[in-house]
Amino acid sequence: MNKNYLLAAMPREVYEKIAPNLKLVSLSRGKILHHPGETIEDLYFPIDCAISITITMSCGNTAETGIIGNREVVGVNAFMGGSETTQTEYIVQVAGSAMKISAQPLRDEFDRNKQLREVLLRYTQALIAQISQTTACNRLHDLEKRFARWMLEVQTRVEKDDIELTQEFIANMLGVRRAGVTQAAQKLQESGIIKYSRGHVHILDRQRLEGASCECFKTVKDEYDRLLGIHDHSSA
């Protein structure tokens, strides 16, 4: 059953305290959950959707700096201060559902509950690990490996082999030219690892996709596993 693993990692008594404030919502592809500079009013614990953290430069070019899915929460800045914001944008890249919670009750519970603080700060550490790894990956690894890594990051979060993704969107996320994505997809397709057609990616061989990816996917996954573990105490 799909769930948010961060919610599931919370001790039962912590989860039961915040559960009344959680609301199941559907998020459509392309929906922007947060614009740069706005105060973060709500947090989202994705269940089967994927959300990109992006930065758009003054020239108009956009690149993804992080990806949020079922092991994460959107809006980490909200529990770090009274009226926090960020320069980043959060955009839904794969549609699906999430548990939404207003920032205030979570922040109140964060301030008085040490166990919740520990979980969310461990998660923040994992998110920093992901963003740090992505920074180095974008600088050091070639497009083909980054593309394969990105597909794995998305698939792991939505837990589906069929994903609706346009080349233009992927190019924006990777900060590369559309033609580069087209050719990287073709190369993986020729190898029988994925099938790409008309905005649809089907992952045919996950193991070989991991082989085609750079080390970053496994490094980040191991760090998430170490920091968060999986302790299922909730039905989220």
Next chain:
Amino acid sequence: MNSKPDTLPIILLIEQDDETRPLIKHNLHIKGYRAIVALDEEDAIERKWDECGHPALILLNQVKLSVDEFINMGRRIRQSAGFPIRTPIVVIAERFGADMEGKDVLVGESEYVIYPEDAQQLMDLLHRLCPDR
């Protein structure tokens, strides 16, 4: 793909993007073409074409300049390098709306602009224009 490299149809590829260049060269090779890569117009014209044979097609990937400017660049390369006047020119468009996706547009007697929805569309067009592999 078992043909000897010197019997394969040559595609002159003008690709300025360092990340895309090796990928498209690899994919052309897999599909049975010999890609000769040039970084820009000057580089393409200065090649010793008498020694390696004329290309069957000129493929340009749009970067920064407009599609029309890339079509004209292809025409200048074709003329200056002394290629046959009917050598097809294909420009891969970079930025376009969803309404153009999947289209191949003939913009001259033998000049095309492709708006790819996937890489197979490009390979299909190349196969139509260079069928004698």
